[in-house]
Amino acid sequence: MIETVGLTKKYGSFTALKDLNLSISEGTVYGFVGQNGAGKSTTFQIIATLLTPSNGTAYVDGINIMEEPEKVRRIIGYMPDFFGVYDQFKTSEYLDFYGASYGLSVKERSEMIPQLLELVNLSKKHDSYVDLLSRGMKQRLCLARSLIHDPKVLILDEPASGLDPRARIEMREILKELKTMGKTIIISSHILPELAEMCDEIGVIDNGELVATGSVNDIQLKLQEQKVLIVNVARDMDRTIQFLEDDPDVLNIQRGPNGSIQFGFKGSEEDQESLIKKAVHANIPLLTIRQLETNLEDVFMEITKGVGEA
Numbered sequence: 001m002i003e004t005v006g007l008t009k010k011y012g013s014f015t016a017l018k019d020l021n022l023s024i025s026e027g028t029v030y031g032f033v034g035q036n037g038a039g040k041s042t043t044f045q046i047i048a049t050l051l052t053p054s055n056g057t058a059y060v061d062g063i064n065i066m067e068e069p070e071k072v073r074r075i076i077g078y079m080p081d082f083f084g085v086y087d088q089f090k091t092s093e094y095l096d097f098y099g100a101s102y103g104l105s106v107k108e109r110s111e112m113i114p115q116l117l118e119l120v121n122l123s124k125k126h127d128s129y130v131d132l133l134s135r136g137m138k139q140r141l142c143l144a145r146s147l148i149h150d151p152k153v154l155i156l157d158e159p160a161s162g163l164d165p166r167a168r169i170e171m172r173e174i175l176k177e178l179k180t181m182g183k184t185i186i187i188s189s190h191i192l193p194e195l196a197e198m199c200d201e202i203g204v205i206d207n208g209e210l211v212a213t214g215s216v217n218d219i220q221l222k223l224q225e226q227k228v229l230i231v232n233v234a235r236d237m238d239r240t241i242q243f244l245e246d247d248p249d250v251l252n253i254q255r256g257p258n259g260s261i262q263f264g265f266k267g268s269e270e271d272q273e274s275l276i277k278k279a280v281h282a283n284i285p286l287l288t289i290r291q292l293e294t295n296l297e298d299v300f301m302e303i304t305k306g307v308g309e310a
């Protein structure tokens with residue numbers, strides 16, 4: 001449903017996007033995660049036909065954004081990361097204005113607007129002035145605005161940024177509902193755990209390059225090629241460390257509290273099994289051995305660790 005092919009964007013001599021290849025199938029909620037300045041908004045603006053790529057192109061529902069941008073605009077709803085609201089409007093007038101600019105008839109607008117206000121939980125605010133809405137309400141109104149022409153594809157640039165936890169949950173619930181309506185959604189954030197909860201697939205962008213893509217599990221697994229193990233021994237700490245140092249798959253041994261030793265392990269499962277057997281054989285007084293769980297935040301920091309040095 002959304003495909004980018006060798007998408008590249010240069011701002012003068014600076015390359016903001018480098019040969020980006022994304023493929024997002026219909027009905028998928030795709031999370032696009034990256035630190036500030038990674039290239040998320042640039043990608044979204046290109047797909048939304050608001051910015052011309054320097055190289056490569058993108059397709060939405062098979063339509064080339066460069067060749068038929070008008071057609072693409074009909075089938076996408078775009079929520080930018082910064083948006084202005086026309087504050088002299090009431091909520092329903094605001095949506096009516098956008099509906100009219102998409103060419104919807106008065107009848108279509110009068111049917112669509114109450115449904116959208118209900119979807120984004122703003123029915124009670126239909127008569128309120130837009131500038132009197134809270135930030136979370138304004139974000140939801142902007143989401144409703146991007147849905148006014150019933151697009152198949154939604155491009156949402158950081159829709160939950162600046163929201164408090166309750167407002168984030170509300171936003172997440174609305175997105176779930178949009179998914180059940182069959183929309184294909186691409187949504188960005190710089191917070192991986194936030195996206196992981198609501199997305200089918202994730203792409204991680206770093207310095208304009210896609211550095212990982214797949215299901216949340218795939219990405220986590222990819223990073224666990226080198227796992228971290230922790231053993232606890234009853235005594236003989238020095239002898240245990242010496243024993244570990246002799247194993248070619250063991251790296252970065254660190255002595256912890258209460259008889260614990262943490263180390264990286266780059267071997268396979270069989271190698272790990274063999275290490276444990278050898279330890280028992282060598283009379284290492286092992287109490288426990290376990291693998292350190294990496295959380296998604298660790299994963300994200302690990303994949304994007306080059307960014308601060310750029």
Ligand SMILES: Nc1ncnc2c1ncn2[C@@H]1O[C@H](COP(=O)(O)OP(=O)(O)OP(=O)(O)O)[C@@H](O)[C@H]1O
Nearest residue numbers: 011016034035036037038039040041042043081190
């Ligand atoms: N019009 C522009 N002219 C020059 N450089 C730009 C322009 N727009 C964006 N950039 C640069 O391109 C890079 C990518 O910016 P982009 O806004 O796409 O990142 P982002 O991932 O959306 O970041 P954020 O999370 O902060 O919104 C940044 O280094 C930014 O400074």
